[in-house]
Amino acid sequence: xxxxxxxxxxxxxxxxxxxxxxxxxxxxxxxxxxxxxxxxxxxxxxxxxxxxxxxxxxxxxxxxxxxxxxxxxxxxxxxxxxxxxxxxxxxxxxxxxxxxxxxxxxxxxxxxxxxxxxxxxxxxxxxxxxxxxxxxxxxxxxxxxxxxxxxxxxxxxxxxxxxxxxxxxxxxxxxxxxxxxxxxxxxxxxxxxxxxxxxxxxxxxxxxxxxxxxxxxxxxxxxxxxxxxxxxxxxxxxxxxxxxxxxxxxxxxxxxxxxxxxxxxxxxxxxxxxxxxxxxxxxxxxxxxxxxxxxxxxxxxxxxxxxxxxxxxxxxxxxxxxxxxxxxxxxxxxxxxxxxxxxxxxxxxxxxxxxxxxxxxxxxxxxxxxxxxxxxxxxxxxxxxxxxxxxxxxxxxxxxxxxxxxxxxxxxxxxxxxxxxxxxxxxxxxxxxxxxxxxxxxxxxxxxxxxxxxxxxxxxxxxxxxxxxxxxxxxxxxxxxxxxxxxxxxxxxxxxxxxxxxxxxxxxx
Amino acid sequence: xxxxxxxxxxxxxxxxxxxxxxxxxxxxxxxxxxxxxxxxxxxxxxxxxxxxxxxxxxxxxxxxxxxxxxxxxxxxxxxxxxxxxxxxxxxxxxxxxxxxxxxxxxxxxxxxxxxxxxxxxxxxxxxxxxxxxxxxxxxxxxxxxxxxxxxxxxxxxxxxxxxxxxxxxxxx
Numbered sequence: 001x002x003x004x005x006x007x008x009x010x011x012x013x014x015x016x017x018x019x020x021x022x023x024x025x026x027x028x029x030x031x032x033x034x035x036x037x038x039x040x041x042x043x044x045x046x047x048x049x050x051x052x053x054x055x056x057x058x059x060x061x062x063x064x065x066x067x068x069x070x071x072x073x074x075x076x077x078x079x080x081x082x083x084x085x086x087x088x089x090x091x092x093x094x095x096x097x098x099x100x101x102x103x104x105x106x107x108x109x110x111x112x113x114x115x116x117x118x119x120x121x122x123x124x125x126x127x128x129x130x131x132x133x134x135x136x137x138x139x140x141x142x143x144x145x146x147x148x149x150x151x152x153x154x155x156x157x158x159x160x161x162x163x164x165x166x167x168x169x170x171x172x173x174x175x176x177x178x179x180x181x182x183x184x185x186x187x188x189x190x191x192x193x194x195x196x197x198x199x200x201x202x203x204x205x206x207x208x209x210x211x212x213x214x215x216x217x218x219x220x221x222x223x224x225x226x227x228x229x230x231x232x233x234x235x236x237x238x239x240x241x242x243x244x245x246x247x248x249x250x251x252x253x254x255x256x257x258x259x260x261x262x263x264x265x266x267x268x269x270x271x272x273x274x275x276x277x278x279x280x281x282x283x284x285x286x287x288x289x290x291x292x293x294x295x296x297x298x299x300x301x302x303x304x305x306x307x308x309x310x311x312x313x314x315x316x317x318x319x320x321x322x323x324x325x326x327x328x329x330x331x332x333x334x335x336x337x338x339x340x341x342x343x344x345x346x347x348x349x350x351x352x353x354x355x356x357x358x359x360x361x362x363x364x365x366x367x368x369x370x371x372x373x374x375x376x377x378x379x380x381x382x383x384x385x386x387x388x389x390x391x392x393x394x395x396x397x398x399x400x401x402x403x404x405x406x407x408x409x410x411x412x413x414x415x416x417x418x419x420x421x422x423x424x425x426x427x428x429x430x431x432x433x434x435x436x437x438x439x440x441x442x443x444x445x446x447x448x449x450x451x452x453x454x455x456x457x458x459x460x461x462x463x464x465x466x467x468x469x470x471x472x473x474x475x476x477x478x479x480x481x482x483x484x485x486x487x488x489x490x491x492x493x494x495x496x497x498x499x500x501x502x503x504x505x506x507x508x509x
Numbered sequence: 510x511x512x513x514x515x516x517x518x519x520x521x522x523x524x525x526x527x528x529x530x531x532x533x534x535x536x537x538x539x540x541x542x543x544x545x546x547x548x549x550x551x552x553x554x555x556x557x558x559x560x561x562x563x564x565x566x567x568x569x570x571x572x573x574x575x576x577x578x579x580x581x582x583x584x585x586x587x588x589x590x591x592x593x594x595x596x597x598x599x600x601x602x603x604x605x606x607x608x609x610x611x612x613x614x615x616x617x618x619x620x621x622x623x624x625x626x627x628x629x630x631x632x633x634x635x636x637x638x639x640x641x642x643x644x645x646x647x648x649x650x651x652x653x654x655x656x657x658x659x660x661x662x663x664x665x666x667x668x669x670x671x672x673x674x675x676x677x678x679x680x681x
Contacts, residue, residue: 118640124641160590167558167559167606167609189558190605191601191639208635211659277570278576281577295660334513504558
């Protein structure tokens with residue numbers, strides 16, 4: 001059955017634009033996923049709800065978002081995996097087994113988010129209390145895939161890294177300097193976010209959503225509020241919607257500036273870090289002046305935004321962005337002409353478009369590898385329907401391409417910022433939100449700076465959150481980083497890793 | 510190359526001068542004097558993310574920009590706890606980082622200082638305590654100074670470092 005017919009059978013889902021939901025049985029679950037894959041659709045995420053008895057999977061397709069629900073039959077402990085169709089499902093399915101219990105048919109049954117801190121038979125998203133035998137001091141042995149052969153040795157790195165970085169473990173198998181294989185072990189930053197949501201009120205959850213991954217606070221809190229407001233039937237005032245886009249683009253610009261500096265530094269060009277970090281600080285200060293915070297953790301709130309910026313501060317913000325853009329254009333010339341930087345950037349950590357498509361590389365890194373997807377263009381919510389962003393795509397798939405995408409997206413975000421400031425509607429910036437009834441279900445989907453940020457929200461009793469599943473695009477991109485590292489030398493890994501700049505906290509939950 | 514040099518010349522020194530006595534920059538002067546007096550050399554800091562959302566990391570990175578110019582104040586981030594005088598810990602402590610955090614603490618030579626950074630480091634923040642989360646940093650290792658904020662601004666982080674240094678100066 002082609003994708004169009006699956007979508008026709010599905011019913012509209014509140015929240016994100018053009019989202020539809022369909023309940024299926026185990027056979028149709030695989031069949032629908034296959035139809036999505038055949039139509040060039042992408043997997044967004046996979047999670048368990050309903051006390052771990054209903055599997056859900058979200059897909060982005062040309063015509064819209066499709067959310068499949070698979071209720072498990074009584075007594076059934078397994079469900080058909082889709083990792084053969086969408087490789088990123090491997091880790092998602094392992095995480096479902098760790099947190100909710102049901103196992104997929106995938107033969108890789110290693111734990112993913114669970115380390116030794118709680119026992120295998122304890123499922124935190126289903127259990128009522130805490131684990132019986134929590135032992136934080138136990139150290140487990142994780143079965144990494146071993147590479148055999150003469151001269152092969154392993155380099156373990158992390159979870160505490162040498163720089164100011166989030167925790168995670170990398171296991172390199174190398175011969176001399178050359179990386180034969182990289183395997184990641186994540187989950188160190190797992191702090192029970194999904195369970196925490198279940199103890200919060202629906203109208204309060206945006207605060208936790210903003211802190212799923214701090215560098216994407218606007219994207220997460222917007223996605224959360226989009227789901228909530230869709231469920232509640234809230235009409236968000238136009239001025240608030242445009243201000244949310246202002247916040248999202250500022251977040252994109254700040255992160256791109258930070259990364260461009262750090263990438264120069266990792267290529268041995270400290271000048272770049274000094275220059276770009278100075279520009280980022282200017283932007284953060286202008287953001288604080290206009291919106292009250294350097295990082296917009298509490299900017300997007302249910303029903304609108306938390307502050308109504310003064311016209312003078314918005315003008316200053318616009319002028320600041322223009323100044324920074326002029327500098328960025330100048331610095332780009334310097335990066336482009338610097339032989340040492342060029343040598344380090346070009347050809348490092350290459351992911352060709354074919355591999356990117358097969359593994360489902362998404363977001364910024366995907367667009368650097370020919371994956372022309374950007375929710376702001378493909379499935380735009382307001383005000384992107386009017387702003388019409390230009391999508392930035394490159395085909396080389398190396399560090400240089402990911403740098404180039406950042407440069408181009410920065411300039412495009414500056415243009416959008418100018419448009420937003422020029423056409424910002426008047427009116428209120430916040431309306432009250434009715435508490436959705438128990439059982440209501442909605443999703444939010446926003447293109448953060450790193451890629452698509454997804455939130456699935458289900459209402460519980462008496463205004464509480466029944467289930468909330470946030471999903472970071474890093475889930476899709478971490479496995480691709482393992483491929484990007486192959487054949488490169490170990491000293492290039494920090495540069496390659498930085499060029500993806502994936503979230504640990506956003507992934508580990 | 511000339512473009513690079515011209516840019517450096519054009520921008521000049523971005524580091525902020527100390528403008529008035531009660532400004533946060535005054536803290537920076539005291540900080541430098543405090544470090545010189547107590548350490549007699551650069552203060553070496555080892556950062557550990559014990560499970561943060563990465564918001565605090567963004568502000569630690571900001572300390573390195575030319576405007577705050579952390580290294581100019583005699584503060585250095587080091588790659589190993591063996592080289593560190595002070596541990597700067599972010600995040601609530603996730604259960605999965607508990608062992609690593611204890612090991613880092615044990616690997617840091619005495620006398621050592623610990624600064625817990627951000628609302629999460631101070632209280633567990635929005636994440637609290639759960640099956641996967643041990644909450645505040647002081648639940649796991651001794652903490653000298655805790656600086657609130659979500660995330661704390663760069664100057665607050667500098668103030669916290671100063672506070673830790675001066676507290677250690679008073680200690681016998």
